[in-house]
Amino acid sequence: MVSRSYVNFLDLASGYLLDIPQTPRSLPRVMTVPGIISNLEGYGSNDGDSEANSSIYHERKIVVANMLPLHAKKDTETGKWCFSRDEDSLYLQLTDGFSPETEVIYVGSLKADIDVSEQEEVSQKLLEDFNCVPTFLPQDLQKKFYLGFCKQQLWPLFHYMLPMCPDHGDRFDRVLWQAYVSANKIFADKVMEIINPEEDYVWVHDYHLMLLPTFLRKGYNRVKLGFFLHSPFPSSEIYRTLPVRDEILRGLLNCDLIGFHTFDYARHFLSCCSRMLGLDYESKRGHIGLDYFGRTVYIKILPVGIHMGRLESVMNLPLTSAKVKEIQEKFKGKKLILGIDDMDIFKGISLKLLGMEQLLQQHPNLRGKVVLVQIVNPARGSGKDVQEAKSETYRTAKRINEVYGSPEYEPVILIDRHVPRYEKTAYYALAECCIVNAVRDGMNLVPYKYIICRQGTPYMEKALGIEADSPRTSMLVVSEFIGCSPSLSGAIRVNPWDIDAVADALSLAITMPESEKQLRHEKHYRYVSTHDVAYWARSFMQDLERACQDHFNKRCWGIGFGLGFRVVSLSPSFRRLGIDHIGSAYKRTNRRAIFLDYDGTVIPQSSIVKSPSPEVISVLRTLSNDPNNTVFIVSGRGRESLSDWLEPCENLGIAAEHGYFMRWNRTSEWETNHVADDLDWKNIVEPIMRLYTETTDGSNIEVKESALVWHHQDADPDFGSCQAKELLDHLENVLANEAAVVTRGQHIVEVRPQGISKGLVSEKVLLDMVNRDNSPDFVLCIGDDRSDEDMFESLLSTVSGPSLPASPDIFACTVGRKPSKARYYLDDASDVMKLLQGLATSSCPRPKHIEETLVSFESVS
Numbered sequence: 028m029v030s031r032s033y034v035n036f037l038d039l040a041s042g043y044l045l046d047i048p049q050t051p052r053s054l055p056r057v058m059t060v061p062g063i064i065s066n067l068e069g070y071g072s073n074d075g076d077s078e079a080n081s082s083i084y085h086e087r088k089i090v091v092a093n094m095l096p097l098h099a100k101k102d103t104e105t106g107k108w109c110f111s112r113d114e115d116s117l118y119l120q121l122t123d124g125f126s127p128e129t130e131v132i133y134v135g136s137l138k139a140d141i142d143v144s145e146q147e148e149v150s151q152k153l154l155e156d157f158n159c160v161p162t163f164l165p166q167d168l169q170k171k172f173y174l175g176f177c178k179q180q181l182w183p184l185f186h187y188m189l190p191m192c193p194d195h196g197d198r199f200d201r202v203l204w205q206a207y208v209s210a211n212k213i214f215a216d217k218v219m220e221i222i223n224p225e226e227d228y229v230w231v232h233d234y235h236l237m238l239l240p241t242f243l244r245k246g247y248n249r250v251k252l253g254f255f256l257h258s259p260f261p262s263s264e265i266y267r268t269l270p271v272r273d274e275i276l277r278g279l280l281n282c283d284l285i286g287f288h289t290f291d292y293a294r295h296f297l298s299c300c301s302r303m304l305g306l307d308y309e310s311k312r313g314h315i316g317l318d319y320f321g322r323t324v325y326i327k328i329l330p331v332g333i334h335m336g337r338l339e340s341v342m343n344l345p346l347t348s349a350k351v352k353e354i355q356e357k358f359k360g361k362k363l364i365l366g367i368d369d370m371d372i373f374k375g376i377s378l379k380l381l382g383m384e385q386l387l388q389q390h391p392n393l394r395g396k397v398v399l400v401q402i403v404n405p406a407r408g409s410g411k412d413v414q415e416a417k418s419e420t421y422r423t424a425k426r427i428n429e430v431y432g433s434p435e436y437e438p439v440i441l442i443d444r445h446v447p448r449y450e451k452t453a454y455y456a457l458a459e460c461c462i463v464n465a466v467r468d469g470m471n472l473v474p475y476k477y478i479i480c481r482q483g484t485p486y487m488e489k490a491l492g493i494e495a496d497s498p499r500t501s502m503l504v505v506s507e508f509i510g511c512s513p514s515l516s517g518a519i520r521v522n523p524w525d526i527d528a529v530a531d532a533l534s535l536a537i538t539m540p541e542s543e544k545q546l547r548h549e550k551h552y553r554y555v556s557t558h559d560v561a562y563w564a565r566s567f568m569q570d571l572e573r574a575c576q577d578h579f580n581k582r583c584w585g586i587g588f589g590l591g592f593r594v595v596s597l598s599p600s601f602r603r604l605g606i607d608h609i610g611s612a613y614k615r616t617n618r619r620a621i622f623l624d625y626d627g628t629v630i631p632q633s634s635i636v637k638s639p640s641p642e643v644i645s646v647l648r649t650l651s652n653d654p655n656n657t658v659f660i661v662s663g664r665g666r667e668s669l670s671d672w673l674e675p676c677e678n679l680g681i682a683a684e685h686g687y688f689m690r691w692n693r694t695s696e697w698e699t700n701h702v703a704d705d706l707d708w709k710n711i712v713e714p715i716m717r718l719y720t721e722t723t724d725g726s727n728i729e730v731k732e733s734a735l736v737w738h739h740q741d742a743d744p745d746f747g748s749c750q751a752k753e754l755l756d757h758l759e760n761v762l763a764n765e766a767a768v769v770t771r772g773q774h775i776v777e778v779r780p781q782g783i784s785k786g787l788v789s790e791k792v793l794l795d796m797v798n799r800d801n802s803p804d805f806v807l808c809i810g811d812d813r814s815d816e817d818m819f820e821s822l823l824s825t826v827s828g829p830s831l832p833a834s835p836d837i838f839a840c841t842v843g844r845k846p847s848k849a850r851y852y853l854d855d856a857s858d859v860m861k862l863l864q865g866l867a868t869s870s871c872p873r874p875k876h877i878e879e880t881l882v883s884f885e886s887v888s
Contacts, residue, residue, distance in 0.1 A: 086129045087129070087132065088130070088229075089133075089221065089228070089230070090121070090132070090232070092133070092231075092233065093173070093177075093232075094135050095136065095153075095157075095159050096113045096116030096133060096159075097111065097137065097159060098112075099141075100139075101139070108141070108149055110153065112157065115448070117560065118232065120334040121563070122564070123564070124560070124561040124564030124565035124566075124567075133158060133159045134159075134160045134214065134218055134221075135159075135162060135214075136161065136169070137161050137163075146161075162214050162217050168206055169210075171207075172207055172235075175203035176203040176204055176207040177234065177235050179197040180199060180200070182234070182258070184261065184269060185234060186261075189265065207238070208590070211237075211242060215243050218239075227251065228251045228571055229243065229251065229252045230253045230568075231254045231255075231282070232254075233255070233257045237254075237278045238274070238275065238278040238590065239278070240254060240278050240281040241277065241281050244592065244594055248585055248594045249578045249579065249583055251283060251572075251578065253282060253283060253284040253286065253571040253574075254279060254284070254285050254286065255331075256286065256287055256469075257470065258469040259291075259292055259469050259510070260292040260293070260295045260296045262298070263298045263302050267299070267302070267303065272303060274590040276299060276303060277591060277592075280300070280304075280306075280317070280324050281592075283322075283325065284325045284571045285324065285326055286327040286329065287326070288469060288470045288510035288511075289510050290328050297315070297326065298745050302745070305744075308326075311323075314570070318846075320586075320594065321596040321597040321844060321846060322596040325573075327567060329563055329566055329567065330510055330513075330514050332555065332559040332560045332563045333475045333476055333560060334559065334561075338476060339479070339484050341448050341452045342456070342484045343487070344449050347452050348487070348489070350453035351453045351487070351490040351491060353453075354453055354457050355491075358398055360396075361398050362398070363400060363457055363458045364383070364400070364458065364459065364460045364533060365458035366461070366462050367401075367451060367473050368404065368473075369405075370403050370404065370413060370417055370443075371406055371412075371413060371416065372415075372416045373466055373467045373468060374466075374468070376416070377420050378523045379401070380401070380423040380424055381526045382526050382529030382530045382532075383427065384426075385526050386533050386534055389530060389534075393537075395433070397438065397537060398439075399440070399462075400440045400454060400458075401441050401442065402442045402446050402454065403420070403442065403443040404446075420441070421441070451476075452476075452480055455481065456480045456481065456483060456491065459502065459536070459537055460504060460536040460537055461477040461503055462503075462505075463503075463505045463506060463509060464504070465506050465508065467508050468510060469510050470510035474505055474511055474515055474518065475511065475555045477503070478503075479555060479556070481500070498541070499545065499549075500544035500547075501548040501551065502519070502539065503515060503547075503551070504519045506522075506523045507521065507522055507523075508523070514558070517551050518551070578596075580599075581598060582596070582598070583596045595844045597844060597846070598846075601852065603852060604838060604852065604853055604862065606861070606865035609866070610866070612805060616805035617655040618801050618802060619653075619806070619807070620792060620793060620796060620806045620807070620835075621656060621808075622661050622785075622806075622807070622808040622810075622818060623660055623808075623859075624809065624811060624815050625662035625664060626664070627812060628842055628859055629643050629647070629863075632811070638672045639672050646867045647660075647676045647863075648675060648678075649870055650863065650867050651677075651678040651680075653870040655870075657792060657796060658678070659789075660673060660679065660680070660682070661682040661685075661788050663685050663734075663814060664684070665683055665684060665731050666684065666697060666732070670693075676693070677692060677693040677694070680792070682785070684733045685734070685814060686783055686791075687699065687700050687780065688732070700783055705766050708767040709735060709778075711762065712735050712762070712767070713730075715754070715757060716728050716735060716754070716776075723739060723747060725739065725740075725742035725743065726741070726742045726747065726750070727741075734777055734778060734780070735778050737775065737777075738775050739751055739774055739775070751774075752771075755769055755776055762778070766782075767780060770814070772813050772814065773813075784817045784821075785810070785814050785817045786818050789808065789818045789821050789822055789825070793826075793830075793831070797832075802831055802832050803835045804835045805835055805838075806837045806838065807838045808822055808839045809840045809842065809853070810841065816841075816849075818839075819841070819848040822837060823837070838851060840852060840853055841853075
């Protein structure tokens with residue numbers, strides 16, 4: 028059944044569902060190559076292989092974010108729009124990490140409502156003056172997209188707030204979701220108007236645009252696409268409550284590189300991919316990668332930095348120096364604790380005030396000597412939660428001041444107004460301690476800014492009245508639940524919910540010896556000054572270039588409908604095995620060898636019933652009864668179950684337990700591979716596997732005659748995988764001197780004798796055919812697992828060796844589109860059966876009288 032979120036997807040994508048006007052095509056095309064204007068009409072059907080090319084090309088980066096890094100203001104006299112750059116915008120500052128020759132184009136919305144009649148003129152002006160391409164969302168759509176889905180549903184969920192009841196967060200609303208999809212489509216349309224898909228890199232930012240990669244990848248299969256999430260990514264227990272969880276995950280997986288501030292956020296994302304999409308990940312030379320339909324999606328973990336030059340320039344302003352002297356005079360003789368936060372429910376302002384209250388209660392000697400200045404930035408959203416948080420903050424501050432204050436002393440000062448940048452900088456420079464007490468925050472750059480301001484500049488030193496070579500100090504109290512916490516190892520980390528711990532941390536911060544404060548400050552300053560926003564952007568882009576370097580070495584094609592769209596990227600020689608292609612070779616040959624895996628090949632991997640269906644038995648019997656065929660089932664399963672299930676197929680060969688046991692037909696005796704007669708190692712392995720089974724719920728041991736297999740398919744995906752890796756290492760260590768091999772497969776760890784593999788089975792069968800003067804002229808091998816790769820490799824080496832007098836037609840085929848040593852693929856077990864049924868039909872020629880009738884009919888026609 029198709030998910031409801033896919034219903035009428037094309038209508039939704041075109042804007043019909045929400046009555047959204049078609050994206051205007053008035054934006055002038057961008058000259059992507061000198062002298063050539065790219066023809067971008069009809070981009071929706073482009074497969075990503077643009078023909079535009081030139082040896083002369085200026086590198087371009089397309090930065091896509093919800094908002095453009097611009098200020099917009101309408102001139103009241105002329106009625107014209109005036110625009111200026113927002114120097115505080117991260118998206119503007121990140122260009123410091125690019126080379127001077129790089130052209131950066133921004134795509135995003137404006138913080139102003141532009142009338143439809145003015146949009147064309149504004150678009151032209153922004154492109155020419157600021158390299159900005161605006162996305163004009165209709166007002167109703169903008170409200171449902173940003174204030175609706177982004178702020179009411181995604182943002183609370185990503186900050187671990189579940190809508191348990193209507194009064195506590197908004198429930199999922201499909202209309203708002205449809206607005207989110209439509210808005211992402213409009214952003215993608217704008218990108219596709221200006222992109223040169225073979226050359227440009229696209230960098231998408233934050234949770235507002237998590238579906239945009241799907242639309243871009245659908246338009247251009249080989250687009251070079253990175254994404255960075257600036258908010259937390261919640262644990263799988265929280266994220267899985269989102270009804271459209273798969274669509275968003277697949278959207279992100281259509282990128283080449285996905286960036287997160289911390290390992291925790293990345294780990295949560297990977298866990299979601301594992302639990303909900305069944306994807307495995309591994310570290311490749313220090314880079315975490317997810318294999319997604321032949322593409323490797325890389326994960327980047329690096330917190331964003333600050334713009335050092337911008338902050339230092341503010342410290343050098345005369346206004347800043349004047350404000351420093353004013354604040355110094357106002358708080359003379361007092362130690363200043365600083366907090367700067369947005370007014371929202373996750374910043375923990377009220378918890379911070381309670382910690383301050385506890386500090387004053389426990390340490391009466393600090394009353395009159397310590398002041399908490401809390402600067403409250405305007406709320407980015409609105410709603411009952413924000414109003415309640417604001418009311419609680421004011422009530423708490425008032426109570427503290429009434430109990431512990433005096434006419435000359437206010438222990439808590441709330442500054443709830445627009446505070447200019449120079450004033451914040453002055454407070455940073457003077458604060459003995461900075462506290463960030465958020466209960467959940469994606470990154471939070473306040474501690475970084477505080478450290479740089481405490482380091483100061485010559486102008487700041489003069490304003491503060493300190494010597495140029497005097498030691499610098501700073502103290503940080505930071506919540507464990509914010510993104511910058513892992514990078515600040517010298518900070519005092521606290522659980523914001525533990526009021527006593529917060530009070531103790533504040534006490535420690537203001538009473539710590541100066542020498543230790545200096546050491547902590549120096550450690551932080553080294554990190555913050557070397558990991559600035561330019562370093563972050565440069566590092567991300569270098570990894571994106573690395574992730575995209577193989578784009579044009581593989582064949583790409585899209586599969587899936589709607590938001591389930593993804594791109595398969597495989598070797599150029601890797602193609603689908605069709606009955607038309609293999610059928611002609613099958614008909615013209617008469618000495619054929621056919622090797623088939625069992626689970627996942629002739630029987631679906633997900634099937635609960637593992638015995639073959641009547642259709643499978645019929646096909647196998649037909650193929651094996653053909654005197655020109657030698658057919659083998661090559662499986663890791665035990666011989667008893669295989670012989671029972673396949674008993675009707677009297678001429679079918681069976682290789683059980685990866686070839687430890689073999690028989691050529693139903694009447695022949697089982698042959699045992701005596702290379703592996705020593706199985707004493709099983710006495711070592713079984714107790715170890717039993718230990719892991721007892722500690723891993725959902726796991727079990729399969730005991731074979733020649734092997735032991737530990738299964739963890741029904742265990743928790745993360746824990747099962749972790750235990751499998753540990754078990755693999757454990758067994759490899761204890762079996763180092765034993766004649767046994769430890770292998771890891773799909774949800775299994777298997778120990779089997781050395782010298783046993785499916786590859787040896789295929790080699791033995793082929794050589795036996797040669798010895799009987801029946802050298803094969805057709806070889807078909809189909810399998811889905813890692814163990815089947817041994818067969819593919821063995822076939823290629825055997826037929827290319829001197830043993831075979833002539834090279835046969837070889838069809839090595841893996842099940843599932845994935846990297847493989849095979850040259851062909853089929854999608855699943857049902858495709859395998861269709862192919863085998865086609866071959867079986869060729870093995871059962873029609874009776875002679877039917878053939879004559881068909882010939883007569885064709886001649887009449």
